[in-house]
Amino acid sequence: MIEWFSYAQIAVAVLAGVFCLVVGFSGRIPNDYTLGATALIEVLLVIQFVVALLAPAFGNDARGDVLEFYVYAVSALLLPAAAVFWALIDRTKWSTVILGVACLAIAVMVFRMNEIWLVQNV
C-alpha cells in the first residue's frame, strides 16, 4: 500500500459516508450523487487492490499478515458494491443511509489495512 493514497482514500470515504448519511436522513432516496460517491469509493478500492498486488514487485512488502490484509481487502471490495445493489432495488431513504454506513465501514477497513501493511510487526 502507498501511505498517502490510503489516507486520501480514508478521507474520501469519510466524506462520502457523512454526505450519504446527511442526504439520507434528510429523506432523499438514492440519487446519482450518493450512488456516485459510493461508486467512487469502490473505484478507489479497486485501485488500492491493484496497488497492493503490484507493490511487493517494487520492494514495498507488507510488514504484517498478508492473509489478514487480503481478507480485509476482498471484504471491502464487496461492501460498496452490495450497498449500491441494495440502493438500486430498495428505493427508500434508508438505502441512502445504508450507502453512508457502507462508506464509513470502508474508511475503518482501509485504516486497518493500512495498519496491517505499515505498522503491524514493526
Place this chain on the structure above:
Amino acid sequence: MPTESLPVPVTSPARRPRIAGVGRVLVVIYAILALGAFGRSLVQIIQQFDQAPLAYTLSAVSAFVYIVATVALVARGAVWYRVAWITISFEMVGVLVVGTLSVVAPELFAHASVWSYYGVGYLFIPLVLPVLGMIWLSKNRPVRGEIVADTDGSPAGTASGTPPTTTPDNAQ
C-alpha cells in the same frame, strides 16, 4: 395484459416485508459485523488456532451467530422471530461475559476476539448492536395468522376466483 399472466394467487397477499425503514440499516450493520467477524475468525483459525483456542473458537461461534442473526432479522415468521431473539440475546450475553472476562482474566482472552474488552476493536458496535436489535424486535412483533392478506388481497382474490384466505394453500 400483465395482470392476466401473473401467477396471482402466489403474489396476492402483497406482503409487507418484515424489515422496513430504519430496521434495514440495522440489518446492514449486522451483515457488516458478520462479515468482519467471519473474516477475522477465518484468519485466526487458519494461522494461529493453537495459540488461543478458546478465544478463537469463540470468534468463530460469534461469527456464526452474527450470520444467523442477520438472516433471522430479514426472514419472516414466528420461528425466525424467535431465532432472532435467541441469537441477539446470545450476543448480548457473549459481549458482556467475554468483555468482563477479558478484563479480569486477560490470560484467557489475550488474543483478540470480537467481544474482547466489550468489542473495542469493533468500535463497541458489538455492545450497542444487540440492544438496538432487541428494541427493534420488541417493536416489530410478527403479525399473527394470515389476516394480513384480507387488507389488500381483495383484487387478487376476485381475479383468481378464490377468497384471499385460501391463498396460502394455493401457493404450495
